[in-house]
Amino acid sequence: MNITLPDGSVKELPKGSTGLDIAKTIGPGLVKAAVAITANGIQKDLSDPIEEDSEVSIITIESEEGLEIMRHTLTAQVLARAVKNLYPKAKLAIGPTIKDGFYYDFEFEKPISPEDLVKIEDEMQKIIASSSSITKKLHSKAETLNAFTEEPYKQSIVESSDQKDNFQIYYQDDRNFFDLCKGPHLPSLKHIGSFKLTKLAGAYWKGNSKNKMLTRIYGTAWKNDKDLKAYMLSLEEAEKRDHRKIGKELNLFHFQEEAPGMVFWHPDGWIIYRLLQDFVRKKLDACGYKEINTPQVVDRKLWEASGHWDKYRENMFITEIDEEHANEKRTNALKPMNCPCHVQVYNQGLKSYRDLPLRYAEFGSCHRYEASGTMHGLMRVRGFTQDDGHIFCTEDQIESETKSFIELLSEIYSDLGFGSFDIKLSTRPEVRVGSDQVWDKAEQALENAIKKLGLPYELDEGDGAFYGPKLDFVLTDAIGREWQCGTFQADFNLPGRLDAEYIGEDGSKHQPVMIHRAVLGSFERFIGVLIENYAGKLPLWLAPTQLTICSITSDVNEYAQKIHNRLKELNIRSKLDLRNEKISYKIREHSNAKVPNIIVLGKNEAASEMITVRRLGSSENFSYSLEEFIDQIIKEASPK
RNA sequence: GCUCAUAUAGCUCAGUGGUAGAGCACUUGCUUGGUAAGUAAGAGGUCACCGGUUCAAGUCCGGUUAUGAGCUCCA
Numbered sequence: 001m002n003i004t005l006p007d008g009s010v011k012e013l014p015k016g017s018t019g020l021d022i023a024k025t026i027g028p029g030l031v032k033a034a035v036a037i038t039a040n041g042i043q044k045d046l047s048d049p050i051e052e053d054s055e056v057s058i059i060t061i062e063s064e065e066g067l068e069i070m071r072h073t074l075t076a077q078v079l080a081r082a083v084k085n086l087y088p089k090a091k092l093a094i095g096p097t098i099k100d101g102f103y104y105d106f107e108f109e110k111p112i113s114p115e116d117l118v119k120i121e122d123e124m125q126k127i128i129a130s131s132s133s134i135t136k137k138l139h140s141k142a143e144t145l146n147a148f149t150e151e152p153y154k155q156s157i158v159e160s161s162d163q164k165d166n167f168q169i170y171y172q173d174d175r176n177f178f179d180l181c182k183g184p185h186l187p188s189l190k191h192i193g194s195f196k197l198t199k200l201a202g203a204y205w206k207g208n209s210k211n212k213m214l215t216r217i218y219g220t221a222w223k224n225d226k227d228l229k230a231y232m233l234s235l236e237e238a239e240k241r242d243h244r245k246i247g248k249e250l251n252l253f254h255f256q257e258e259a260p261g262m263v264f265w266h267p268d269g270w271i272i273y274r275l276l277q278d279f280v281r282k283k284l285d286a287c288g289y290k291e292i293n294t295p296q297v298v299d300r301k302l303w304e305a306s307g308h309w310d311k312y313r314e315n316m317f318i319t320e321i322d323e324e325h326a327n328e329k330r331t332n333a334l335k336p337m338n339c340p341c342h343v344q345v346y347n348q349g350l351k352s353y354r355d356l357p358l359r360y361a362e363f364g365s366c367h368r369y370e371a372s373g374t375m376h377g378l379m380r381v382r383g384f385t386q387d388d389g390h391i392f393c394t395e396d397q398i399e400s401e402t403k404s405f406i407e408l409l410s411e412i413y414s415d416l417g418f419g420s421f422d423i424k425l426s427t428r429p430e431v432r433v434g435s436d437q438v439w440d441k442a443e444q445a446l447e448n449a450i451k452k453l454g455l456p457y458e459l460d461e462g463d464g465a466f467y468g469p470k471l472d473f474v475l476t477d478a479i480g481r482e483w484q485c486g487t488f489q490a491d492f493n494l495p496g497r498l499d500a501e502y503i504g505e506d507g508s509k510h511q512p513v514m515i516h517r518a519v520l521g522s523f524e525r526f527i528g529v530l531i532e533n534y535a536g537k538l539p540l541w542l543a544p545t546q547l548t549i550c551s552i553t554s555d556v557n558e559y560a561q562k563i564h565n566r567l568k569e570l571n572i573r574s575k576l577d578l579r580n581e582k583i584s585y586k587i588r589e590h591s592n593a594k595v596p597n598i599i600v601l602g603k604n605e606a607a608s609e610m611i612t613v614r615r616l617g618s619s620e621n622f623s624y625s626l627e628e629f630i631d632q633i634i635k636e637a638s639p640k
Numbered sequence: 641g642c643u644c645a646u647a648u649a650g651c652u653c654a655g656u657g658g659u660a661g662a663g664c665a666c667u668u669g670c671u672u673g674g675u676a677a678g679u680a681a682g683a684g685g686u687c688a689c690c691g692g693u694u695c696a697a698g699u700c701c702g703g704u705u706a707u708g709a710g711c712u713c714c715a
């Protein structure tokens with residue numbers, strides 16, 4: 001048979017040759033380095049016989065694929081074996097690879113602690129030191145079930161499989177350990193690189209919260225120590241950017257027990273919030289949105305009509321009026337969304353087709369009762385404000401509204417320092433409202449709009465809301481993490497439920513389409529993203545303090561005060577530091593506070609009427625006249 | 641909501657059953673110092689909350705609340 005290699009060369013080998021045989025024809029270096037093969041696009045073990053003409057490439061640990069196979073062997077063969085050695089009664093569930101590493105789910109008799117991870121790691125090192133080779137055997141379903149009488153989770157996997165036989169079991173040399181696995185695996189433990197067990201967590205069997213909670217051990221693995229170290233360092237970097245840590249350090253906001261998931265904004269944090277809101281408000285005004293404001297506490301009758309009472313109640317804060325003091329007893333809910341209230345505004349007065357598209361915007365304060373374990377700093381809260389908006393339009397207007405929304409969103413993201421974003425188009429789910437024709441039209445409209453703008457997008461079939469298709473917009477931050485922020489959802493359901501209508505050209509009543517849309521998502525979450533993206537060093541226009549003026553000696557206090565007053569008149573966010581401290585002390589403090597500009601004033605500056613500026617992140621000094629500096633800072637302080 | 645962990649001064653954290661600690665921050669004094677921590681002193685605590693064990697609990701046990709990691713959810 002003919003084996004075609006990636007460089008196009010063809011080798012003639014006898015039928016039944018293995019990946020190892022192919023490597024031997026190429027060179028001894030490759031024999032040593034080979035860990036698996038890809039044959040006609042499918043990954044196989046190095047020992048698997050090839051029976052027909054194939055395109056084959058040999059996988060080494062240098063490649064992403066090789067690294068993944070190594071991680072897989074490490075979890076399924078080494079971690080699992082180490083745990084069984086130390087805790088013979090532990091039950092094995094599953095052990096896949098994930099980004100940068102792997103995990104394995106176990107059921108332990110007694111809970112284990114993070115200290116146990118050290119013991120397990122040591123045991124893993126011992127197993128690896130054995131350099132055991134790994135071999136595979138195929139078994140029938142009955143044989144396989146028989147082999148795993150002590151492993152209920154493995155049995156469950158085998159039993160629920162459609163496969164009749166050829167279940168793969170991998171054995172290590174000494175036969176003390178074997179495990180069911182899809183493979184491929186390394187041919188020997190010699191190929192294992194550097195690894196570390198990182199954390200311990202609970203995880204449901206098969207990801208279902210009704211099932212038993214297993215213990216998941218996470219680890220990371222790399223081809224050598226250098227890569228492992230670099231990865232651990234990148235984790236530390238991400239930790240340094242944590243908005244909860246920076247928020248505390250820079251005194252931006254806090255949370256406390258009496259209001260879990262609700263932000264207490266401090267003066268500097270609230271400056272950022274207001275700047276961001278003013279910025280978005282200007283953009284919305286320019287885009288033809290009309291800003292409105294609607295109640296936060298609304299009678300359950302409206303939520304029943306909108307369908308939230310049925311579908312969303314467990315996420316809602318419900319309030320009762322104190323019977324002792326109220327004459328009437330009614331049940332209200334804090335609004336979890338703004339849409340039903342926006343329809344109420346729309347419904348005031350008869351609307352004509354000439355009024356459409358009608359774009360309402362609201363910085364809508366919403367409350368959702370999120371499950372206690374899901375909250376996370378500013379990123380997932382119970383009380384938040386959306387940069388929400390609802391567009392009432394005709395089906396024919398969906399496309400042009402999509403286009404103008406994406407243009408608005410691109411502009412806002414780019415001004416905020418995010419050069420690019422990904423778009424996901426989610427189409428009709430199985431359970432949905434509205435006719436297929438309307439869905440066709442709406443999906444087409446969204447897709448056409450993206451295409452006309454020439455933007456790439458990813459199709460997420462069946463992931464749309466039950467009321468209509470949607471677009472989601474995902475940002476990538478400075479260290480490569482993704483954040484879903486913007487959303488654009490067509491809705492054919494709510495206008496009907498809440499009786500929204502317009503008079504068409506034909507003089508009769510029609511139902512408008514309602515588009516739910518947000519660019520930032522929520523101010524809280526977006527500020528969290530901004531803090532992490534900029535590692536707290538916000539651009540000048542968003543910095544709570546734009547500059548701090550530091551005097552070197554008290555002789556120049558008057559000069560410093562004069563400069564400060566002038567900057568304040570121009571609405572530049574200036575602070576004055578006249579404390580009796582050394583200049584290096586002040587510089588350290590304001591640098592740590594991430595103030596973008598530090599102005600240093602001493603006798604020289606006072607005598608020459610100049611100012612000396614030090615930029616955050618640089619130890620260079622620049623000398624300006626006050627007016628020169630003002631020109632520059634005003635230019636720089638407008639959003640880019 | 642589930643599993644595991646954590647909760648001590650404003651912050652970061654030490655404290656393994658016997659009088660509550662450190663560094664930074666804060667206040668006061670000295671120091672007027674030219675680009676990332678000058679110096680001395682002082683003040684600061686219901687050891688998250690409720691209960692239990694014990695002669696004795698910050699420490700051990702149980703519960704509650706919050707936070708963290710992950711899962712589930714959400715999008």
